[in-house]
Amino acid sequence: TVKIINGKIDSNSHISGAVIVDKGSSIINSIISGPVVIGPNTTISNSVIGSYCSIGPNCTIKNSNLEKSVVLSQVNVKYKNKIKNSILGHRSSVIQSHKNNSSTSMIIGDDTEVLL
Numbered sequence: 001t002v003k004i005i006n007g008k009i010d011s012n013s014h015i016s017g018a019v020i021v022d023k024g025s026s027i028i029n030s031i032i033s034g035p036v037v038i039g040p041n042t043t044i045s046n047s048v049i050g051s052y053c054s055i056g057p058n059c060t061i062k063n064s065n066l067e068k069s070v071v072l073s074q075v076n077v078k079y080k081n082k083i084k085n086s087i088l089g090h091r092s093s094v095i096q097s098h099k100n101n102s103s104t105s106m107i108i109g110d111d112t113e114v115l116l
Helices: none
Strands: 003-005 014-016 019-021 026-028 031-033 036-038 043-045 053-055 060-062 065-067 076-078 082-084 093-095 113-115
Touching (some): 014 019, 031 036
Parallel strands (some): 036 053, 043 060, 065 082, 093 113
C-alpha cells in the first residue's frame, strides 16, 4: 500500500490504503480510505473520503462523504450525505440546503452550483 503524504494531516484524521496527498493540502478530522488522490492546496475537514476518489487542486470539502467520484479543481462541497459515482466540474459547488437522508449521484458541469 502506497502512501505519499506531502500535505498536513492532523492527529484526529485516519488514512488507510493507497493515498496521495499533494503539497499544501490539509486533512482535518477526516477519514480517507484509498485508493484516493488529493491534489495540491485542497482542504478536507470533518469528512469521509471513500475509495476511488480523485480530488483536484484548490478544493474545499467540508462535512461531506464522497465515494467513487472525480472532483475537478476549485470545487466546494458541503454535503453530509454520501455523494458517489459522481463527477463535479471545475469551480462547481454542491451545498446541502436541507435535511436529506439519501445518497446522491451526479454529473455537473463547470461553474455550476447545486443546492440539495
